Amino acid sequence: MDLLRFVPMLPQPPEFDVVIRRASSILDTHKLILDDRNDIISTNKFKNCDEEPKSIHIVPNPLCPERAMVSVPLFPCHERQEGYFHTSSRLLFKEEGDGFSYVYLDMESDGTKSRVHIYMLQGGVWCVHASATTQLPCQPLKLNTLLADNKIYMEATLSEILVLDLIALSFSTFHLPQGLLIGDHGTMLSRADDDTGVYLIHLEEARLCIWLRTGDNWLLVDTICFHEMCAQLGMSDITNWLFINQVGGNAEFLFLQMGHCLVYVGIKCRKLCKVLTSKDQWWGRIHPCMMIWPPTFPALKNDPPSML
Known part of the structure; x- marks a missing residue:
């Protein structure tokens, strides 16, 4: 198992040199990223590959050392009902005030229906929040699971998304835009900034479509043809072997694997640049961490202007 690489x-x-060195050192002893939300990364910490971790380590942001690492207990286990088998589990984060709460999702299925167990971390202990059942044999393998506005979005079928409302403890489903199917490494979800909707980013051949789901409707908000984008930027056409690796919040950017290249795509600014090249044809997951630059500072209250 390889170490994380920043x-x-x-x-x-040049002002970033010290920050980058610090961020790299923070991740040097950690392996196996479990999940991320914006600038939050969770990892397991091992001394060797055979060791079972005693806790899960949450790195709020490697670029911001003032936000200390948080440790949470291992995920809870429960006895499976007869005939049920485990299909997926996810650690999710929910913003609350200046901090975050942690939600653990465990899903099982009997082949015809699925049952979801939801745990929340309270006082350092995983507590059962609720369990819910849906009449769908969900096996979310291709689409990323997303938590937004107290709702969990996950794959139901190749053409449907399942929504679990954590407040009402009820399931609902909605279809993808007409004609779209969830594809391997070609479809991802992203939260809208205000948490009132979700973006669907779908890649088919060299064409990227960004859809916004608000209420009961889909709105196509942007399309990108990578053949045209490469030509406009004077870059060689590297659109063979396209995969979506990671999508940023509010569908502002994404990382693509283009053959042996890892490419950053600024969706709104139409920026395209190579990040890395490798002989391998799969990079593992990318976890973007961001900083505001140049920094902005709030105005001081009740402070008389200085005399120059």
Whole structure:
């Protein structure tokens, strides 16, 4: 199992050198990223590959050392009902005030229906929040699970998304835009900034479509043809072997694997640049961490202007 690797996107201002070195050192002893939400990364910490971890380590943001690492207990286990088998589990994060709460989702199925067990971390202990059953044999393998506005979005079928409302403890489903199917490494979800909707980013051949789901409707908000984008930017056409690796919040950017290249795509600014190249044809998951640059500072209250 390889160590995590922190890779800065170049060019970077020289002021970032110390920050980047610190971020790299934080991740040096951690392996196996479990999940991420924006700048939050959770890892297991091992001394060797055969060791079972005693806790899960939450790195709020490697670029912001003032936000200390948090340790949470191992995920809870429960006895499976007869005829049921485990299909998926996810650690999810929910913003609450200035901090975060942690939600653990465990799903099992008997082949015809699925049951979801929801745990929340309270006082350092995983507590049962609720369990719910849906009449769908869900096996979410291709689409990323997303938590937004107290709702969990996950794959139901190749053309449907299942929504679990954590407040009402009820399931609902909705279809993808007409004609779309969830594909291997070609479809991902992203939260909208205000948490009132979700984006669906879908890649088919060299065409990227960004859809926004608000209420009961889909709205196509943007499309990108990578053949045209490469030509406009004067880059060689590297659109063979396209895979979506990671999508940023509010569908602002994504990382694509293009053959042996890892490529950053700025969706709104129409920016395309190579991040890394490798002889391997699969990179594992990318976990973007961001900083505001240049920094902005709030105005001081009740402070008289200084005399120059």
